Amino acid sequence: xxxxxxxxxxxxxxxxxxxxxxxxxxxxxxxxxxxxxxxxxxxxxxxxxxxxxxxxxxxxxxxxxxxxxxxxxxxxxxxxxxxxxxxxxxxxxxxxxxxxxxxxxxxxxxxxxxxxxxxxxx
Amino acid sequence: xxxxxxxxxxxxxxxxxxxxxxxxxxxxxxxxxxxxxxxxxxxxxxxxxxxxxxxxxxxxxxxxxxxxxxxxxxxxxxxxxxxxxxxxxxxxxxxxxxxxxxxxxxx
Numbered sequence: 001x002x003x004x005x006x007x008x009x010x011x012x013x014x015x016x017x018x019x020x021x022x023x024x025x026x027x028x029x030x031x032x033x034x035x036x037x038x039x040x041x042x043x044x045x046x047x048x049x050x051x052x053x054x055x056x057x058x059x060x061x062x063x064x065x066x067x068x069x070x071x072x073x074x075x076x077x078x079x080x081x082x083x084x085x086x087x088x089x090x091x092x093x094x095x096x097x098x099x100x101x102x103x104x105x106x107x108x109x110x111x112x113x114x115x116x117x118x119x120x121x122x
Numbered sequence: 123x124x125x126x127x128x129x130x131x132x133x134x135x136x137x138x139x140x141x142x143x144x145x146x147x148x149x150x151x152x153x154x155x156x157x158x159x160x161x162x163x164x165x166x167x168x169x170x171x172x173x174x175x176x177x178x179x180x181x182x183x184x185x186x187x188x189x190x191x192x193x194x195x196x197x198x199x200x201x202x203x204x205x206x207x208x209x210x211x212x213x214x215x216x217x218x219x220x221x222x223x224x225x226x227x228x229x
Contacts, residue, residue: 035218045158045166045209047218058216061123094165100213106172107213108156112165 002027004095004113011119012089018082018118022095029053029076033098035109036069036080038091046091050098051078085120092117124148124214128221134229141197143224145210150190156211157186157195159204160223166209170195200226 008020022034036048049059051069059067063082071078082089093116096109125148135141145155153173158166168177170186173193183198197204205228210221 037218044222045211045220047220050216050218060217099171101172104152104154104172105213106152106154107218108168108171108211109158109166109218110168110171110177112167115165 002032002097002111004097004111006093006095006113006116008116008118010117011121012085013122014086014120015084018080018085018089018093018120020080020093020095020116020118022078022080022113024076024078024097029071029073029078033100034071034078035096035098037094037096037109037112038089039094039115040088040091048080048082048093087120090118090120123217124151124212124219126210126212126219126221128208128210128224130224131222132225132227134227135200136229137200137202139200139229141200141204141226143195143208143226145188145193145195145221147191147193147212151212151214153189154213155186155188155193157184158209158211159206160209161206169208197226 003025005023012018030053033052035050051057057069066083068081095113097111100107127146129144155173157170160166174186185196207223207225
């Protein structure tokens, strides 16, 4: 089983940039692609985007203008930056592995980090 | 973007009941659908992928079916640990989307 651990500041000021890192253990980061998902308190899940170890990214169109993802294969880590945050970005942020079947085009998330709460407030 | 609509939004059930949750896609997605279980304060857990494949370690009382636009998650003989919120998820045009969730609580 793959283990993932999110880390980063729990409090970010409005208009600033949220930065989180996900550390992957028990597998090489080259094995899968990797996603970020968030969940505001009491609400549903929102996919933020994915990164491949090649560095190619796909972002949620609704967040694309503010999102940047990167990967550091030497550290088995990948990262999320979300700029110009507002209170609406307050949420639990999860990182997750992604299994993709190139024959069927199907994709799902077998492993998740425990999540980290990020609050946007001055 | 493809939308997923789950029904019902919540349901009340008792231990031993059989439960069915529906997920409808706004356009056909073949069998490209997964189901997750989430308990309060915890990360989602993958139950079903490819619409009907049981994830390793998940009890066989969970099953999934459907293709195209209509999908179901069934739980036979509900157990105390099954009271949770369930989400469907699809992948299309490089994006994931999730249903809004179905909360299963005690009757």
